[in-house]
Amino acid sequence: MCSVGGPTDIDLPEDRVAGKDYRCKECGERFKGIGKHPMCPSCQSEDVVQI
Amino acid sequence: MTVSVGNDVLHVKGAHSFLLVASVGKAFPLCIETSCEEYIQGVHAGDLVVVSAPEAGPVEPALMLLELVRTYHLPLLVLPRDHPGSKRIPYVVSVGPAIQTRCSIVRGTHPEQHLICSSDELAGITLNGNGDGIEISPLSPTLTLERIKSRDNR
Numbered sequence: 763m764c765s766v767g768g769p770t771d772i773d774l775p776e777d778r779v780a781g782k783d784y785r786c787k788e789c790g791e792r793f794k795g796i797g798k799h800p801m802c803p804s805c806q807s808e809d810v811v812q813i
Numbered sequence: 814m815t816v817s818v819g820n821d822v823l824h825v826k827g828a829h830s831f832l833l834v835a836s837v838g839k840a841f842p843l844c845i846e847t848s849c850e851e852y853i854q855g856v857h858a859g860d861l862v863v864v865s866a867p868e869a870g871p872v873e874p875a876l877m878l879l880e881l882v883r884t885y886h887l888p889l890l891v892l893p894r895d896h897p898g899s900k901r902i903p904y905v906v907s908v909g910p911a912i913q914t915r916c917s918i919v920r921g922t923h924p925e926q927h928l929i930c931s932s933d934e935l936a937g938i939t940l941n942g943n944g945d946g947i948e949i950s951p952l953s954p955t956l957t958l959e960r961i962k963s964r965d966n967r
Binding site: 781793794795796797798799800801802803806808 | 857
């Protein structure tokens, strides 16, 4: 059984996370997104482009 | 089996552990903070927030944790592997459209939010937010389900 603890259930190994770099077309924010539907952390727009 | 709880929380109870499951009502960007990077996951209406308590304990803090993420969109903080503080926190969280419970995972082996650590008795469950409610498969007869009213509905 896995141990209990940590604020999340995951320990993201930096070299394995499939994060992609995006830029928000609304506000210009750059961020690293994961998942199928990236969303800008600043303005919550989904109008983003992978860079 | 699909359970419709609206904005409320589904309490999946085993003998020695539990899960809380709730649907997200409105899209938001979930920030996942590691020691050296920030990742952003788009969370959408109908996605699930799951809190797992592999060693049980009180339900109220788990509810608070669920709402801190679902309602208040607090970031998830990820501790580095073998951080001494990990063993002191008894609840874990995952967010996404479909989440599977696992008791055999080793931390660091599932980098995205589709897996959550659970006890043996709750392992192997797939939770799907299918728009009509929360789909649970399989649902063992040893588990019980309870609907907990969300704070907004109390």
